[in-house]
Amino acid sequence: MVSTVNMAVDLGGIKMRNPLNTASGTFGNGIQFEGFYDVGTTLGAITCKGVAAEPWDGNSAPRLAELPSAIMNSVGLQNPGVHAFVERYGAYLTGLREKGCQVICQIAGHSLDEYRQATELFEELAPFASGFEVNISCPNIVAGGAAMGATPAAAAEVMSAVRGLTERPVIVKMAPHDVAEIGRALEAAGADGLSLINTIPGMSIDIKTRKSRVARPTAGVSGPAIHAIAVRMVWECAQAVSIPLCGIGGVSSGADAAEMILAGATAVSVGTANLYDPTCVPRILSELEQWAEEQGVSDINELIGAFEC
Numbered sequence: 215m216v217s218t219v220n221m222a223v224d225l226g227g228i229k230m231r232n233p234l235n236t237a238s239g240t241f242g243n244g245i246q247f248e249g250f251y252d253v254g255t256t257l258g259a260i261t262c263k264g265v266a267a268e269p270w271d272g273n274s275a276p277r278l279a280e281l282p283s284a285i286m287n288s289v290g291l292q293n294p295g296v297h298a299f300v301e302r303y304g305a306y307l308t309g310l311r312e313k314g315c316q317v318i319c320q321i322a323g324h325s326l327d328e329y330r331q332a333t334e335l336f337e338e339l340a341p342f343a344s345g346f347e348v349n350i351s352c353p354n355i356v357a358g359g360a361a362m363g364a365t366p367a368a369a370a371e372v373m374s375a376v377r378g379l380t381e382r383p384v385i386v387k388m389a390p391h392d393v394a395e396i397g398r399a400l401e402a403a404g405a406d407g408l409s410l411i412n413t414i415p416g417m418s419i420d421i422k423t424r425k426s427r428v429a430r431p432t433a434g435v436s437g438p439a440i441h442a443i444a445v446r447m448v449w450e451c452a453q454a455v456s457i458p459l460c461g462i463g464g465v466s467s468g469a470d471a472a473e474m475i476l477a478g479a480t481a482v483s484v485g486t487a488n489l490y491d492p493t494c495v496p497r498i499l500s501e502l503e504q505w506a507e508e509q510g511v512s513d514i515n516e517l518i519g520a521f522e523c
Contacts, residue, residue: 231314232499233482236483238264239289264291286435300340329375369396401455410460444461460482
């Protein structure tokens with residue numbers, strides 16, 4: 215059934231047919247889900263897995279552990295580098311654009327120079343990219359391993375490093391802390407939009423072996439267990455900035471997506487739910503459309519930030 219509500223949104227210059235996006239790292243690069251539904255005609259956008267200028271091996275195994283209502287991962291952004299990424303997926307991603315699904319390529323780096331190099335390569339080799347998502351949660355190896363965007367100044371420095379290298383929209387993937395203050399700094403540095411939140415650091419100990427259930431002591435927690443925290447942070451950030459937000463964190467239903475929109479998100483990314491229910495996106499979209507119709511609006515944009523205290 216065709217929705218009576220206009221579902222199109224504009225995420226910082228990335229014009230999406232509907233608000234549904236995918237969270238980087240949980241959806242491969244789209245082609246892995248084609249056996250479940252037509253990705254190109256269903257999603258408003260996909261965000262590809264993070265890619266750096268050169269290949270990264272990622273972290274040692276085990277990388278994943280199941281928790282109640284969540285998973286934790288320590289993948290370490292394993293990726294083949296921009297050249298190999300484009301060679302493997304460029305034709306498919308071009309096809310997605312032709313079907314009306316926007317393609318957001320995520321840029322990863324361990325230093326400012328690595329972010330610059332990856333951006334320059336994407337600019338040269340990826341005409342299919344509708345825009346870029348800069349992951350500022352990567353560790354800064356030069357500075358001892360702290361996240362590249364751990365402070366407002368550091369986040370703005372990354373944003374400034376890539377801003378002059380592309381005229382395409384740049385969205386920034388934020389860590390789950392100080393989102394209002396860091397969001398303001400990113401907006402001032404030229405970000406077109408913000409994605410939040412990334413996974414929340416956690417620990418899980420095997421009480422029999424007394425060791426971590428993943429290869430490292432800590433890992434990122436995602437899934438339904440963090441949804442309420444993510445909604446709160448989207449709302450806090452929306453009060454602080456005027457650029458659009460993409461809400462991420464525990465979205466597994468249309469109601470979850472609607473919460474993000476009411477809190478101030480223009481778009482909503484489905485993440486961990488793709489891993490345990492690879493058919494979830496069409497259902498979430500249908501539920502979101504039904505909710506918008508029940509709200510009596512003609513345009514989904516009327517509901518962005520409509521939360522009433």
